[in-house]
Amino acid sequence: MDGKQALYYAAIAIAVLIGVSIVVSVVSAILGLVSAIVSGIVSLAVLAGIVYVAYKAGSWLLGDDGGSTGSGSLDSIGSSSTSADTGTSRQDRLRQQYVEGQISEAEFERRIGEELETEEVDDIDRELERER
Structure with missing residues (x-):
């Protein structure tokens, strides 16, 4: 094998390595973005669950049975029970x-x-x- 042919194969090998590197980087970036989106959705779902549990616990502690029409259930929250x-x-x-x-x-x-x-x-x- 002469020097020209060895240089040619080396150039092709470097081009393939650069191409594989680019593909791996793009796939990695896409996976990172998907991971961030899924993580955000899960975080929002957990936060919504916590807020819902806090609301239900507050309703239970304040004695609101949940069957009212809502016209005054929040009005009595800070008032004294006279x-x-x-x-x-x-x-x-x-x-x-x-x-x-x-x-x-x-x-x-x-x-x-x-x-x-x-x-x-x-x-x-x-x-x-x-x-x-």
Whole structure:
């Protein structure tokens, strides 16, 4: 084998090595990108799971049964539990029962009247306690 032919084979070998190196680098970059995307998706899924568990735990600790229409379940989160709040939630429950047809109109009116009377007595009791 003469020198020219050896140089030719060496050039081809170097070109093949460079080509293989480029292919390996591209495949590696693609795999790295796919790995980063999958890692991001998994991280977001885990974060969503943690947020969901925290929300459910908070709902459970605050006593929210999840069956409410959502109109006030978050409003009571920072408020103190006074009898006025309890009376309002009772009134809301009575309204819900009436709307769902669980109680009649007469029963609804009777129970709401009792709640309003109880609320007035509680207000008077609170005023007397403040004056002491």
